Amino acid sequence: MEFFFYPSSVAVFGSFKKGAIAYEILGNIIEGGFEGDVTPVNPKGGEVEVANVRLKIEKKLEKNVDVAIIAIPAKFVPPLIDEIGDKVKGAVVISAGFSEVGNVDLEKELIEKARNKGVKVIGPNCAGIFGVHANFFGSFEVRVNKGGLALISQSGAFGGAALAMGNEEGIGFSAFVSYGNAADLTESDFLKYFADDKNTKVIALYIEGVKDGRKFIEALKYATSKKPVIVLKAGKSKSGSKAAQSHTGSMAGSYEIYRATFCQFNAIEVEEMEELFDAAKTFEMYESGGKRIAIITNSGGPGVLATDKAEKLGLEIAKLSEKTINELMEFLPPQCSVKNPVDLIADADYERYKKTIEILCRDENVDSLLIICVPPIFIPSEEIARAIIDAKCSKPIVVNFMAGDLVKNGIRLLDVHGFKNFLTPERAVRALKWLSLRKVFSNQDQFQ
Amino acid sequence: MEFFFYPSSVAVFGSFKKGAIAYEILGNIIEGGFEGDVTPVNPKGGEVEVANVRLKIEKKLEKNVDVAIIAIPAKFVPPLIDEIGDKVKGAVVISAGFSEVGNVDLEKELIEKARNKGVKVIGPNCAGIFGVHANFFGSFEVRVNKGGLALISQSGAFGGAALAMGNEEGIGFSAFVSYGNAADLTESDFLKYFADDKNTKVIALYIEGVKDGRKFIEALKYATSKKPVIVLKAGKSKSGSKAAQSHTGSMAGSYEIYRATFCQFNAIEVEEMEELFDAAKTFEMYESGGKRIAIITNSGGPGVLATDKAEKLGLEIAKLSEKTINELMEFLPPQCSVKNPVDLIADADYERYKKTIEILCRDENVDSLLIICVPPIFIPSEEIARAIIDAKCSKPIVVNFMAGDLVKNGIRLLDVHGFKNFLTPERAVRALKWLSLRKVFSNQDQFQ
Structure with missing residues (x-):
């Protein structure tokens, strides 16, 4: 499936008028700095200008390409697949109007034709894909920064909102895939693929329902044996499940079964959209942690x-x-509290933080550390950031710096050194909770 | 107590070296644009320059002032109160080193002397106060924008972090008070005061424990009869309660009793720091709402x-x-879902949103509305914002626009018209939950 996320050539099918979906996708690909070959295709031919680049629109696809991105009216998609099937490895079908609106037969026809030609299909009714490390932004969604998170989303709109939110939270992405109706490739295929993708450190999955439970369990088991998998399950409640059904046409199924599955197969389930990113941040830093x-x-x-x-x-x-x-009492001022939580009081400086971190890190009763700092005006937040960075500690450290502008520099410094800041004490604690949920085995243990 | 939050003159006692607490407070008062009389006092005299203003430091307080802000070593505070007691109405004692570190007698002495002179005391061991509508920033904490939220915090650091966070969330404040050891004035006094303060629309309270339960209940009952009161109770868990005890010296008490009290007396209890602001935003918009x-x-x-x-x-x-x-089916495209949640699908425009809002608002089965928009690239978010603003609807509307930069303009437009945006669907739903918790009575009902 590598050709989808690291393609060397792509063709985009659709209308290249300003504002049209295909035009926007083409723009994203060009502006995103994709270095492979890009071919816009429309029977009317002509030219299109995006991001100051002028491209000839081919009337037909003449050459072989890795990926076709298709944003044409639904009924024309199956014949197109027939036509270009020999020339493409995979098709991303953006077009809506298939099983999600009752056109089950049209979707069947699309998949039959694709399978005949050996073409893998993502979609239909999807928002497209990103292969971020290949600078390939094959979607109309907002582009993102390179990093380790692969986001797999059943809902296109959720995916789009999540990418934008990830940008604001400073998350780096390896890939994004909106898989829509999952007529051919499903969440299970992507889970397996990203489990082995070298640029992906963490996988996040938004699902409403899966079609093939057994396949999903196999994929989940495999993926979690390789890296952390975060899941946000929508359609948990009675009304939510009904809403999901009318939205993606998929049975949300009994939430109890999903929950048990996530738990048993070592996925990290999050409750809310915001938590998806906090969890991703957490696992970009650490594999796991104790309770x-x-x-x-x-x-x-x-x-x-x-x-x-x-x-x-x-x-x-x-x-x-x-x-x-005893070690803490030896050097901390008497007003400090040496019980856990250890309160270093307001005027805590570099030395006080650094030494305390190192002492607690050596304690065998401690699995991981939460470091909170609300710097008083007379202590720059960079100083405390520096203490955290310099402290010799091999256990997970989660940080919560608070006070708006006063801590911006400290947070930036921490970020450069791989410590991501959590906005509130509660969100930082949740990060530690997720770390404690993830079981890490050697490969041998896992398959015993 | 009005003189504390709308003073016409203040004196600041302490060191006016750069970086010293008194210096920083003086700077905040001057830079904040306080128009009353400001007198720095230090036995050494001299001059101090803050924010390009040069002030003479008085060796003694010679004139009468409304508020004395005191940041001198603890042991000198009681004699100072003796000395200036006839000239001041209230004292804000920033100095630490009283009951919170075991110096119970010193605190008693301070309060006895203050009561003898008829001086009201806030603190000791506090971060100070803001009377935002009087441009009075009598604290070293970051200054905030004018608005309707009065924040009462037992923890100074929590208060400081919360003010900074409030700034980032676009919250406007009427007042801030960090009351520290609550040796004289307590949370109950402030609750009562802000209940009648004309600039305060919502009161938010961070408490670890209260000293006088009966007084607190009376104050809470009174305040919630006037306006929404949001409470964040810390020290709920066994370990948290112990930590609170060693921190403020106050008994956190049984959380069950607190919870029952908040519920019975119509306070809105929130779970996390972040929720405090979401709740404040909610009640700045609406009084209450149904389920x-x-x-x-x-x-x-x-x-x-x-x-x-x-x-x-x-x-x-x-x-x-x-x-x-039926009304929805008449004008919505067939792909839309007319069940609740009503899905207007991706290309929903101004008309579709506006009409749907108005139709749902007229439905007697509907108490309040949640409006979600993840705008596709071809529909500007301002258009949907405008639909919400223009729609004729008298029921509470809570909005969740998502997609980073794509929705910035829409969110700004909504804000100007009094609609505050919530960052995720889940946070928006929580807002509706809080609205449903607040019971609004006419004054007569309340006291029957």
């Missing part, structure tokens, strides 16, 4: 909020060893 | 997520009347 957390803070209130949330989510506030407590 | 919601969307996935969350939170997906369904 016993230590909280370091310079301000009591946020420390208490974090503690509440940790207990609510079933994490443990680690009981610090006597050795740790 | 039966209608969802309008142009994209299935986000509609399904909203439906799931609504059902999970105990809201009802309103059953639309036959009349409504």
Whole structure:
């Protein structure tokens, strides 16, 4: 399936009038810096200008290409597949008007023709695909930065909104695929593919329902043995499931079964859209983590909020060893609290943070650390960021810096060094919770 | 208590070296545009320059002022109160080193002296206060925009982080008070005061514990009879409650009792820091709303997520009347779903949104509306924003526009017209949940 996400040539079929879908996709491909061959195709021929590049519109596809992106009226899609099937490896069918509106036969015809010609199909009724590391943006959705997250979305609009949100959250992507009606390739195929994709570190999946449960379980099991898989399941409630059915035509199925499946096969299930990105950020940093957390803070209130949330989510506030407590008491001012959460009080500086992190990291009762900082005006946030970066600690560290503009520089510095900031204490705690959910086996264990 | 939040004159006591607390507070007062009289006081005298204004530092306070802001070592505070007590109405004691570190007697002495002189005290061990509509920023925390939210915080650091976060969320504030050890004035006093403050539309309260439960209940009852009160209670869990105790020295108490109290006396309890602002945004727009919601969307996935969350939170997906369904069927394209959630599909334009809103708003089975829009590239988000603004509808409307830069203009336009955007479908649904929790009585009902 590599040709879809690392193509060397693509053809786009549709209208190239300004604002038309095919025009927008072509623009995204050109502006995104795709270095392969790009061919716009429309029976009317002519020329199209996008991003200051002028391209000839071919009346027919004459050469062989890896991927055809198709945005023409539904009824013309099956004959087109017939026509170009020998020249393309895969087709991304953007066009709507198939099974999702009751045209089941048309969709069947499309897939039969494609299979006859050995063409793999994504869609129909989808928003397209991105192969970010190949600078290939084969969708009308907003382009994103290179990184490790592969986003697989049953809903095109969800995918589009998620890409935009990911950009704002500073997430880097390896790939995006909106697979629409999943008439040929399904979420299971993509799960398996991204499990082995070298640029993908984390897979995130938005699903309403799957068609083939057995295949999904196999794919999920395989993918989670390779890397973290985050799932947002929509259509969990009675009304939500009905809405999903009328939306993608897919049976959302009993949520209980999905939940059990995610849990048993080591996927990380998130509850809300926002959590998808927090989880992706988390697993871009760490593979997994234990349940016993230590909280370091310079301000009591946020420390208490974090503690509440940790207990609510079933994490443990680690009981610090006597050795740790003694070491902390030796150098911390007497107003500090050496119990967990460790309160370094407002004037905590570089040394106080760094030493405390290192001491807690050595404690065998501690699996991972949450570091909170609400810097007072007289301590620059970069100083505390530097302490976190410099501290020798091999356990997962999740950071929550708060105070708007006051912490912007510190957050930027942390980011450069691979520490992603979480916006609130509660969101940071949730990150630790997800880490604790992911079981990591050696490959051998996994298949025993 | 008005003199605290609308003072005509203030004196600041402490060190006026750059970076010192008193210096920073003085800077905030001057830069914030306070028009009253400002007097820096330090026994050493001299001059101080802040924000290009040069001020003489008085060696003693000679004139009468409304508010003294005190940031000097703890042990000097009681004698200072003795000295200036006849000249000031209220004192905001920033200084730490009182009961929170075991110096209970020093705190007692401070309060006795203040009461002898008839001086009201906020603090000690607090971050100060803002009277935003008087341009009075008597704290070292980041300044905020004028608006309707009064934030009362037991934790100074929480308060500071919350103000910064409020700025980023576009929240307007009427006041801020960090009340620290609550040795004299407590959360209950502020609740009562802001209940009658004309510039305050919504009160938000961060508490770990209250000292006088009976007084708190009275204050809460009074405040919620006047305006919405949002509460974030920290120290809910066993470990959180312990952490709170070592932080503010206050007993967090049994959370069950707090929860029952909030519920019985009509306060809106939120779970997380982020929710505090979403709730504040919600109640800046509407007083309350019913449980039966209608969802309008142009994209299935986000509609399904909203439906799931609504059902999970105990809201009802309103059953639309036959009349409504018929009216919708009359003008919507056949691919649209006329069941709730109403899916207007991707190419929904101004007319489709506006008409649908108006039809649903007339349905007696619908209490409030959630409007989701993930605009496709060919429909500017302002167009849909305009539809929401123009639609004739007297029921609460909560909006969720998503897609990063693509919706920035639409969100801005909505904001100008009093519609605040929620970042995800789930957060928008939570807003509707809070509206449904708030019971609004006429004053007569309330006291029957």
